[in-house]
Amino acid sequence: MVEERIVETPATHTTVVERSGGGGGVAIAIVLLIAVLIGGYFLFVNQSSESAKNNAVTSAAKSVEKTADKAGDAIDANK
Template sequence: MAEDRITQTPHTTVIERRGSNAGLVIGLAVLVVVCIAAYFLFAGTSSEVSKNNAISSAAKSVESTADKAGAAIDKNN
């Protein structure tokens, strides 16, 4: 009778774990929020510049009118 030879080999199970890409989604959301905040910040800054330019223009107009009034008063004296 021949002897039966039984060889037991262990099986290795490989489990690959992958991330759910939540970090990528959160990173993109933060980037979008930063871009929107920067847009409104720069839009507000340009609004302030426009307002300052308008005030400067009005002040120059008042100065010009005052100079004309002063010249007219000097001319009549």
């Protein structure tokens, strides 16, 4: 919260304005920025991990498909 105190000196026509306030808003902004950066990092790492899992499953499925095709061809050849 910002507090202002105005002191006027009529003899010299001088006005002094003093403002005092905490830096709480800046501290909160910094903490929020750090939290967003950390959250983004974990999201990126997790997404990369999910992508690797998906690629492994796709590769395994293709391998199974090729093996099934070979087995089917072998069965057709023995008929």
